[in-house]
Amino acid sequence: MTGPRNEEEHEELRRERRALTIGAVQALILTCAAFAIPATGLLTGLAALAGIALLGVLQIAVHFRWFLHLDLRRSHRHDLQLVLFTVLIVTLMVGGSIWILFDLHDRMM
Template identity: 50%
Template sequence: MSDRETEFRRERRSYLTGLAFALILTLIPFGVVAWGGLSTSVALWLIAGFALVQIVVHFRFFLHIDLSRQKREDLQLILFTVLLLAIMASGTIWIMASLQTRMM
């Protein structure tokens, strides 16, 4: 087997593993909601926890971002972008809520 075939098989195995994890991490919260045996707050915390784990799975298996030195800059760039988007979204919500209270 050539190096290209080995690399292709490793990439495909990585994608299929990520797909399996993503499906499992999606189906479990759907099962929690469909089962309905938990309180609303516990169900929301479980869904949020599984969402965070799924973000890590997507970073690792689909975006190929891990904690190695080469990929650390990419991870910092993504986290900085998320920080900026969170600041913009929360600021917008804050301003709109303030405007609503002033209008009423």
């Protein structure tokens, strides 16, 4: 017995294949766009850094959505809360460390 057994499963398989393709294509486009910024020199200075950061965040979102299948469904609230709590912890730890260390760096100058 192989493959989908009924119409529902056909639809499910089609959706899951589509998710993988969408994810791969979007990730590829975002990667190429991010590398294009320093390669072409179209953007410079702060605009370039902001563009790279935005593309990176977008690609991370794409990976979470299409490869890890994280979404906003009601039945996934526990998992979503876990991820959001991690984002909070990461923001506090990274933001706090960088703030303190940069402040220290300025005072040492």
